[in-house]
Amino acid sequence: MFDLFIGLGSNLGDRDRNIRDAIARLSDHDLVDFVALSQFYETEPVNAVGHPMYINAAAKFSSILSPREFMEFAERVERDLGRDSKGNYDPRTVDIDLLLYGTDIVSDEDLIVPHPLLHEREFVLRPMMDIAPEAIHPLLEMSIKELFDALAR
Numbered sequence: 001m002f003d004l005f006i007g008l009g010s011n012l013g014d015r016d017r018n019i020r021d022a023i024a025r026l027s028d029h030d031l032v033d034f035v036a037l038s039q040f041y042e043t044e045p046v047n048a049v050g051h052p053m054y055i056n057a058a059a060k061f062s063s064i065l066s067p068r069e070f071m072e073f074a075e076r077v078e079r080d081l082g083r084d085s086k087g088n089y090d091p092r093t094v095d096i097d098l099l100l101y102g103t104d105i106v107s108d109e110d111l112i113v114p115h116p117l118l119h120e121r122e123f124v125l126r127p128m129m130d131i132a133p134e135a136i137h138p139l140l141e142m143s144i145k146e147l148f149d150a151l152a153r
Contacts, residue, residue, distance in 0.1 A: 001062040002102040004070060005132060007124045008057045009095040015055035016040060018081060018094045023059055025077045035060040038127035051091050058127035067101040067113050074098065099124065103138045114139060119147045
């Protein structure tokens with residue numbers, strides 16, 4: 001089993017419920033085990049003026065799925081919960097990003113792990129601090145706490 005971390009966001013509808021529904025649906029997979037969920041944080045939208053506020057969270061799972069298999073499943077969950085586009089800054093019922101997958105490094109055209117902006121986003125690092133401050137970014141070789149502290153400077 002590999003430990004993996006995801007970031008979740010929602011800024012449409014019942015934002016808390018959308019995140020909880022995403023966690024429940026991800027946990028329904030026979031090869032995905034839920035481990036931990038951060039607090040929920042209300043944040044400003046990035047690169048979008050006039051959009052509703054987000055609720056952001058992070059979650060830890062264990063799985064034997066590959067990073068690609070997990071993301072394909074997560075994208076199905078997004079669609080099932082009403083997400084109709086990916087890769088833009090439109091408002092969304094739920095957004096699921098694969099942040100870390102064990103110590104794996106993936107650099108494909110449509111999947112990059114660790115998430116390429118993980119270390120630049122407070123709305124990702126703050127919830128990660130709740131559940132995995134000691135988790136190591138395999139490319140930067142820094143813990144989530146170190147990345148969070150560096151961003152705060």
